[in-house]
Amino acid sequence: MTSSADVLCDLRGLKCPLPVLKTRRRLKTLHDGDRLIVETTDPLAGIDIPHFCRQEGHELVESEKTADGHRFVIRKGMSATA
Incomplete structure (x- = not known):
């Protein structure tokens, strides 16, 4: 499911x-x-990550509840401050 441009960040x-x-x-x-x-x-995280994305200008591509938590796919925003 991940492409070569996708980066996985395991924060479990x-x-x-x-x-x-x-x-x-x-x-x-x-x-x-x-x-x-x-x-x-x-x-x-189900609340915090989407809120963070909205505030920082990143696109929340996907948000999914998993068996033990959440999985988010975030596209770094073009206008997001680094």
Whole structure:
């Protein structure tokens, strides 16, 4: 399911606010338009990650509840501040 431009960020086991902080840090290393796949077990990530994307100008391509948490596909925004 991942393409060569997709980057996986496994944040399972981390609690708020670490999933958002580490997602932000990882996105800074990517090029505009690259996709980051984030996996987390933090129940608050279902609220925090979409909110972070809206505020920072990233596109939340996909948000999915998994057996043990959430999986997000985020496209780094062209106008997002790094």
